[in-house]
Each structure stands twice: as structure tokens, then as C-alpha cells.
Amino acid sequence: MTQDRVRTVRALLDSVRAKGRTSLTAPEGKVIADAYGIAVPGEELARDVDQAVAYAARCDGPVVLKIVSPDILHKTEAGGVVVGVRGASEVRAAFYEIVKNVRAYDADARIEGIQVQQLLPRGTEVIVGAVTDPTFGKVVAFGLGGVLVEVLKDVTFRLAPVDGDEALSMLDSIRAAEILRGVRGAPPVDRWALAEQIRRVSELVADFPEIAEVDLNPVIATPQGAFAADIRVLLATDPPRQRRTYGREEILTSMRRLMRPRSVAVIGASNEQGKIGNSVMRNLIDGGFPGKIHPVHPRADDILGRKAYKSVTDVPGEVDVAVFAIPAKFVASALEEVGKKGVPNAVLIPSGFAETGEHALQDEVVEIAERHGVRVLGPNIYGYYSTWQDLCATFCTPYDVKGPVALTSQSGGIGMAILGFARSTGTGVSAIVGLGNKADLDEDDLLTWFGEDPHTECIAMHLEDLKDGRAFVEAARATVPKKPVVVLKAGRTAAGARAAGSHTGALAGDDAVYDDILRQAGVIRAPGLNEMLEYARALPVLPTPKGDNVVIITGAGGSGVLLSDAAYDNGLSLMEIPDDLDAAFRAFIPPFGAAGNPVDITGGEPPSTYENTIRLGLEDPRIHSLVLGYWHTVVTPPMVFAELTARVVAEFRERGIEKPVVASLAGDVEVEEACRYLFARGVVAYPYTTEKPVAALGAKYRWARAAGLLGGGP
Structure with a gap:
């Protein structure tokens, strides 16, 4: 069955190509839809007005008439669509109106006939489509709005093909997802049928790379199903450029020698200060690189106390990395020598390649590198640092x-x-x-x-x-x-x-x-x-959270409100505090404070109040993360707060209780030192901001979800 549909579509696309066209007509689109099980309403192609009347009579209810022309891409703009036509007289009038409109829109347009299509019932209008993205290749799209989708721009994308579960996830990824579930008494749409439209379109474009775009618009989603009222298919004009790819083990092998080299050659090394080749050499030597450093220069015998070689091919033994510090016009010939030497990595610092329009020069370098099996970093870069190897292969500061x-x-x-x-x-x-x-x-x-x-x-x-x-x-x-x-x-x-x-x-x-x-x-x-x-x-710095319950403890009510807003903005869940935990917090805060979440201990409290509430937050297993809001007072100075917080967090970590703790410190300049102290001890703390610490915590949660450590998807 799969092969049958592929053969059907292949024959159709070849026929369209043979005619020099890049867009399919509606009847051709229906052939593709039928082959891939994309649900569309019943329709017929009428070559004349009498056929249109006869086809409309066979439909149960009103019909839609649409122009069929290989030269008319946007039918509505050309006046080529009439909706809700009933009876022979209306069909005749609509037929002639469409032909007249199209002739006025494009007098030379070829008209193959009029498509007579069964009018779909009212429902939620959505769009299902696919495009060829220059970066990601075939991408499938889903959005709300049908013909208004470009106004609403409520759309989501996935790499094609997608499976059924991923297609269903797209329905929940748009802002108006609740509309599909039914609102204000409206019944929900058939989610499975809608997801199937997405899945089948994604399979179509994955099977046929030459299909550049597919548009099902609008798709009418109802409780009984989802039907594409219109299907538009566009073919690519140029085949995609193929890129050489490397397997995982090939990448790791070459990267290991790049990031953990035992021997580095500097092409264009120099004794002259201010030269890039001099700076690279000094950084390698002064940085303490323990491996061999080989300067290469055609007219020097010694560079910075190291024996110089006229060519990299003269360097004894293996070389893991060749760092280029020569003008762009000399790179290609030097790279040939690097390739002959069997050096696996070339680091091209020079500019003057594709970024300045010299695409041919860059292409030549790539060709030489691929021929010799050399991986190239750059060109037009500052170099690179691999600190655990004490490697500073750059002309910039160490x-x-x-x-x-x-x-x-x-x-x-x-x-x-x-x-x-x-x-x-x-x-x-x-x-x-x-x-x-x-x-x-x-x-x-x-x-x-x-x-x-x-x-x-x-x-x-x-x-x-x-x-x-x-x-x-x-x-x-x-x-x-x-x-x-x-x-x-x-x-x-x-x-x-x-x-x-x-x-x-x-x-x-x-x-x-x-x-x-x-x-x-x-x-x-x-x-x-x-x-x-x-x-x-x-x-x-932050431990991985074990759950979603976030609790804010703050010494200032205003900070608590802003921290709550930041938590919402970053997709964090503020814990609903149960009665027993509420009572436990209240035991440590003054009567005019506020438990709940945020826990407001008020600004005039001594260090013990901060310590007791933080301890409680770390001790209770129902709490998974803490956000602290500190307010600078003489009762609890910034460094006192920082030292007690760091001490308590360290104590619990020694007991095996690790929770993310972030802090916002509001106060005079002393809070800057307190933040540095906290950060160095595992508490992510920032002065003068309520947004940054919560954003960092939100980023940790997003990663934990994506990694499958909290359940749910990214």
C-alpha cells in the first residue's frame, strides 16, 4: 500500500515537472490527498457549465466552485472562488462569474475548468502545512485561523515526519489550544482526525524531497472529523545542496585531537610583537600548554626560543592541530601541506573568506580539507581555549x-x-x-x-x-x-x-x-x-530539582509580588501550601507577616527568622525549590544573610538534601559582595533584580523537563 501511494504521487509529480510547472492544480492535489489518506471533501472537475450543474446536483447540499488553473496560485485573490452555491441557476451564474473574474485578473491564464466541491459544515478553521526550511529541511506546521492564520500567527512547527503522539502535541502547542477542546459550550474537535492530517502531510513531504510547500487551508475541524477544504502543493525549483556529513565516532576522534592535542603547529608564527602569529605563540607558551609547540615560518630559524620549521611537513612526529596565522591568500597552499602531513585539524584564524565575498577561496579551502581528511575550524575566528589542557590557541587575551x-x-x-x-x-x-x-x-x-x-x-x-x-x-x-x-x-x-x-x-x-x-x-x-x-x-551551580513545587520566602512584600510574577513568566509552579506547612511557617514569622506563598517574614526580622524559614523550606520534602527575597536592614546585614544562607544550604547538602536555591538581594552596595559570596557557595544570587535569579531557576527547570527528570516534555 505504501509503495502504491509512492508510485501514484511519483507519476503525478513527474508529469507536472514534464510540463514545466512547479505548482499543482486542485484536482492534482486531490490525487495526492487520496494517495496519502488526507481527508478532503468530495469534488469533481467540470470542463463546462453543464458538467458543473450536473456535478453540483449529485452533491448533498450547497457546493463551492473554484477555478482550476495552473497559472492562478491564489484563487481567492483572483475572484476564483464562490461559496455556498445551490441549484442549477446559481451554479451557472457562479461558473460564469468565476471565469469573468479570472480573465480580468489574468487574461492569459489557462483555465482547465471549475472544481465543484461539497461545502463542508461549519467548524473550527485551522491550517496544516509543510515547508522546506533552509536550515531544518522538511518542517510540518499547524495553526489556528484558516484564511486568517497570517493575521493570528498562532502556529507551531515540528521536524517532519512526525508520529501520532508528536502530531497530537502540536494541537496543544498553540496559544488557542483550548478552542480545540471546546469552549463556551462548543463541543471539542476530533483531535485524532486533526492529528492524522498533520501526520500524513509530514509523511508526504518526507517521502518527496522535491515538494517545497504543502498548504491545507482551511482545514475544517469538527467533532466528526477534519477535512481540508483546499490543498496547495508547490514543487522546488532547485535541488537542495548536499553537505558532507560525518559519523559520531569520526567527529569524536577528530574533536578529541583538537580539544586535547599533544602537539600544535603555528603556521605563520612570528617574533614580531603585534603580529597574530606572535600572540598565538605567546599565549600557547605563557598559558603553560604541556604539549609540543612547533612554530612554522619560511624565513625564521627560531621563534620565541622554539625551533622554527620552513613547512609543517618538516615538523618531526605527529601534529594534532595546525593554527593558521597567515593572510587568507596563502591559506590554501599551506593547507595542502597540512593535509600531506596528516594533521587532522586546521584552525583558520584569518579573515578574508566568505564573510568578505570571497566564496570561491573558502570553497577551495573546504575542497582541499575534505580531500585530505582535515577538519577545519573557522575561518575568520579568534581561535579557541581548552582550559583543562592549558591550551590558549588564540591571539586574544588568555x-x-x-x-x-x-x-x-x-x-x-x-x-x-x-x-x-x-x-x-x-x-x-x-x-x-x-x-x-x-x-x-x-x-x-x-x-x-x-x-x-x-x-x-x-x-x-x-x-x-x-x-x-x-x-x-x-x-x-x-x-x-x-x-x-x-x-x-x-x-x-x-x-x-x-x-x-x-x-x-x-x-x-x-x-x-x-x-x-x-x-x-x-x-x-x-x-x-x-x-x-x-x-x-x-x-x-544549581542542583536538579526533584519536583515542581517552588516556595518564595521574602523579607519584603513588594519583592514577593515581583518574584511571583517572575515565577509565572518563567513557567514555574508556586506551591499550594498545605495547612500543616502553613502553620509551621507561621511559628517563625511575626503575626503581621504572611504565610502562604510567598512567605513574607517582613523586613525587620533578625537572622534567626531567615534561618528558621530557610531550614523549614529545605527540610520539608514537599518543597522542591526555594526563591529567597532579601531586604537590606541593620537587623540582618547582607553578609550575615549570605553567610547563614550558605551555611544552612551546605549543611543540608552534606545530609544529602540538595534543592535549587536562588536569591534576590535588594539593598545598598554591600549586597553585591553578599551575592558573590552566595554564588561561590552554590546559591544563585543577584543584586537589584527579582527577574534574574528566577529566570535562572526557570532555565534549570526547562532543562530538567527536557531531560525527562521531572516528567513531561520540553
């Missing part, structure tokens, strides 16, 4: 604070912002990697490596695009169950909508697809650079 965070950036400027943030906050990193033009190595290669790296507990990535979205999703899905992945996606434009030929295509702007697919992969998307860096800093 950084050697070892820790659990791996950071990557596509932009050199963002890379330096990452470095400055890490230094100012004392964030320990396992690696900082520049990706630049991503001629070869990209985020999915790094994700694959960092997912296995024992020194890395959290991965944060700034990216402007993905070369292969599906490879990234695959790598993310393998990594997220083990450690969080945070992504800052720059560029929230809808550039992909400009040339769209369907409603689905118009909705599939870059950011809309990225947002849903990244969430589907379990990735935490950061709204901005500071958030990405703060999440990366905080997530390894």
Missing part, C-alpha cells in the same frame, strides 16, 4: 580559570564579550571556541564533543545560523539528557517569508521555526547575550 562551562560563538566580538564576562564573574570554563564562517566544523560537531566531555557540565552557544539544523537537533537530543544546552540565536527576522508561495510558507519565518524546533530538541533558548551567559554560569 584565560585559564578551569570550570564546567563550554562556550561557543559565531562572532569574534561576542567571543570577547564571553571572555570578559567569564573574567568579571570568575566563571570557570572548560572551553571557549570561535566558529566564524563555519566552513566545516560547526555547532553539532562541538555539541557531540562537549556532550561526552567529562569536564563540561553546561554548553552555551551563540549562533547566527545553523548549517545543518537536523544534525544540530540530533546532537542536542543526544546531549540534553546528560547536560543543559543553552542557545542564543541572533537574527529574529522572517526573511524566509518573503518569497513564500503559501500561507504556511509566509508563516515559516526563520525565528518562528527556530523557536519551535530548538524547544523540540530540548534546548534552552536565551533571549539575549547576558541571559545566555548567566544561564551558563548558573545552571551548573
Whole structure:
């Protein structure tokens, strides 16, 4: 049966292609719908008005008349649709009206006839479609609104194909999901039938890569089923460009030698200060890299006390990484030598490639690298840091604070912002990697490596695009169950909508697809650079929560309200405090305080009140996370609060009770030191803000859900 439907559609698409067309007519669309079990109403193609009258008479009730023309893509805009036609006279009038409108719209349009379609009953109008996204390939879409979907823009996307469960999840992923379940006395729609429309469309586009877009719009969803009133199919004009791919073990093998090298050659090493080759050499030497460092320069015998070689082929023994610090025009010939030497990794610092329009030069470099089996990082990058190897292969400032965070950036400027943030906050990193033009190595290669790296507990990535979205999703899905992945996606434009030929295509702007697919992969998307860096800093500090119950304990009512708002904004669940726990909290707070959630201990309370309530929050197993709101007073100074909080949290961790604790400190400048003290001791604390600590806790929860540690999906 599966082969039969594939043969049917293949024959049809080949026929359309042979005629030089890229869009299917409505009758051709029905052939595809029937082959794949996509539910559509009964319909016939009338070649003349008498046939239209005869076909309409066979339908039970009113009909819809639609123009059938390979030259008319948007039938409604051309006046080519008349709805609710009854009886012979109305059919004749509608037939002639449509032909007249289309002739006025496009005098040269070929008219194959009029489609007579059974009028569907009233129901909820939705759209089901699929597009070919330049990053993620075939993507299936579902949204509310039918013909108004571009106005409402309530739509969600998934990688195609999807199974039944994933299709059902799409129904719950739109903002107006409750409408499908029935509101104000209206019955719910047939969710299974609607999910089947999504699933079958996703199978269709997965089976036929040449289908660029599919639009079922509107789909009328009722309690009895879901029928597509119209199906539009567009074919691609150009075949997708194939990218060379590498298996997981191939990636890990080359990445191991890149991130844990025993020998590094610097192509273009220099004794002259201010030269990139000099800075790279100094960073490698001063950073304490324990492996061999081989400077390569055609006219030098000694560079910074190290024997220099005229060519990398002259270097004795194996070389794991060749760092290029030479002008772009010399890279290709030097890379040939690197390939002949059998060096597995080339780090291309120079600019002057595709980013400046020199695509041919970059393509030449990629061809040479692939021919010799060399993986390329860059070009147009600041280099990279692998701190646990004391490796600083960059011309920028050194950084050697070892820790659990791996950071990557596509932009050199963002890379330096990452470095400055890490230094100012004392964030320990396992690696900082520049990706630049991503001629070869990209985020999915790094994700694959960092997912296995024992020194890395959290991965944060700034990216402007993905070369292969599906490879990234695959790598993310393998990594997220083990450690969080945070992504800052720059560029929230809808550039992909400009040339769209369907409603689905118009909705599939870059950011809309990225947002849903990244969430589907379990990735935490950061709204901005500071958030990405703060999440990366905080997530390894916070223990994984064991449940959803969050309790706020605050010394200021105003902070409690803002912390509650932040909890809601970040998808956190404030615990409904049971009577016995309420009474337990009340035993520690003054009569004019407030239990419940937030627990307001009021501002004039001594350190013991903070300590007792925090202890209770950590002791009770029904509470899974604590949000603390501190207010600076002379009764409980900032460092007193910080020391008691850190002491209590450490005590419970020694007892095996680990819960995420975040804190918001409001007060004079002393709260800054208190926050630093807390952060260093496992409490994520920020001064002057109620939003940041709760956002960090929300990010931890999003990862825990995506990793399957709390139940439910991402």
C-alpha cells in the first residue's frame, strides 16, 4: 500500500515537472490527498457549465466552485472562488462569474475548468502545512485561523515526519489550544482526525524531497472529523545542496585531537610583537600548554626560543592541530601541506573568506580539507581555549580559570564579550571556541564533543545560523539528557517569508521555526547575550530539582509580588501550601507577616527568622525549590544573610538534601559582595533584580523537563 501511494504521487509529480510547472492544480492535489489518506471533501472537475450543474446536483447540499488553473496560485485573490452555491441557476451564474473574474485578473491564464466541491459544515478553521526550511529541511506546521492564520500567527512547527503522539502535541502547542477542546459550550474537535492530517502531510513531504510547500487551508475541524477544504502543493525549483556529513565516532576522534592535542603547529608564527602569529605563540607558551609547540615560518630559524620549521611537513612526529596565522591568500597552499602531513585539524584564524565575498577561496579551502581528511575550524575566528589542557590557541587575551562551562560563538566580538564576562564573574570554563564562517566544523560537531566531555557540565552557544539544523537537533537530543544546552540565536527576522508561495510558507519565518524546533530538541533558548551567559554560569551551580513545587520566602512584600510574577513568566509552579506547612511557617514569622506563598517574614526580622524559614523550606520534602527575597536592614546585614544562607544550604547538602536555591538581594552596595559570596557557595544570587535569579531557576527547570527528570516534555 505504501509503495502504491509512492508510485501514484511519483507519476503525478513527474508529469507536472514534464510540463514545466512547479505548482499543482486542485484536482492534482486531490490525487495526492487520496494517495496519502488526507481527508478532503468530495469534488469533481467540470470542463463546462453543464458538467458543473450536473456535478453540483449529485452533491448533498450547497457546493463551492473554484477555478482550476495552473497559472492562478491564489484563487481567492483572483475572484476564483464562490461559496455556498445551490441549484442549477446559481451554479451557472457562479461558473460564469468565476471565469469573468479570472480573465480580468489574468487574461492569459489557462483555465482547465471549475472544481465543484461539497461545502463542508461549519467548524473550527485551522491550517496544516509543510515547508522546506533552509536550515531544518522538511518542517510540518499547524495553526489556528484558516484564511486568517497570517493575521493570528498562532502556529507551531515540528521536524517532519512526525508520529501520532508528536502530531497530537502540536494541537496543544498553540496559544488557542483550548478552542480545540471546546469552549463556551462548543463541543471539542476530533483531535485524532486533526492529528492524522498533520501526520500524513509530514509523511508526504518526507517521502518527496522535491515538494517545497504543502498548504491545507482551511482545514475544517469538527467533532466528526477534519477535512481540508483546499490543498496547495508547490514543487522546488532547485535541488537542495548536499553537505558532507560525518559519523559520531569520526567527529569524536577528530574533536578529541583538537580539544586535547599533544602537539600544535603555528603556521605563520612570528617574533614580531603585534603580529597574530606572535600572540598565538605567546599565549600557547605563557598559558603553560604541556604539549609540543612547533612554530612554522619560511624565513625564521627560531621563534620565541622554539625551533622554527620552513613547512609543517618538516615538523618531526605527529601534529594534532595546525593554527593558521597567515593572510587568507596563502591559506590554501599551506593547507595542502597540512593535509600531506596528516594533521587532522586546521584552525583558520584569518579573515578574508566568505564573510568578505570571497566564496570561491573558502570553497577551495573546504575542497582541499575534505580531500585530505582535515577538519577545519573557522575561518575568520579568534581561535579557541581548552582550559583543562592549558591550551590558549588564540591571539586574544588568555584565560585559564578551569570550570564546567563550554562556550561557543559565531562572532569574534561576542567571543570577547564571553571572555570578559567569564573574567568579571570568575566563571570557570572548560572551553571557549570561535566558529566564524563555519566552513566545516560547526555547532553539532562541538555539541557531540562537549556532550561526552567529562569536564563540561553546561554548553552555551551563540549562533547566527545553523548549517545543518537536523544534525544540530540530533546532537542536542543526544546531549540534553546528560547536560543543559543553552542557545542564543541572533537574527529574529522572517526573511524566509518573503518569497513564500503559501500561507504556511509566509508563516515559516526563520525565528518562528527556530523557536519551535530548538524547544523540540530540548534546548534552552536565551533571549539575549547576558541571559545566555548567566544561564551558563548558573545552571551548573544549581542542583536538579526533584519536583515542581517552588516556595518564595521574602523579607519584603513588594519583592514577593515581583518574584511571583517572575515565577509565572518563567513557567514555574508556586506551591499550594498545605495547612500543616502553613502553620509551621507561621511559628517563625511575626503575626503581621504572611504565610502562604510567598512567605513574607517582613523586613525587620533578625537572622534567626531567615534561618528558621530557610531550614523549614529545605527540610520539608514537599518543597522542591526555594526563591529567597532579601531586604537590606541593620537587623540582618547582607553578609550575615549570605553567610547563614550558605551555611544552612551546605549543611543540608552534606545530609544529602540538595534543592535549587536562588536569591534576590535588594539593598545598598554591600549586597553585591553578599551575592558573590552566595554564588561561590552554590546559591544563585543577584543584586537589584527579582527577574534574574528566577529566570535562572526557570532555565534549570526547562532543562530538567527536557531531560525527562521531572516528567513531561520540553
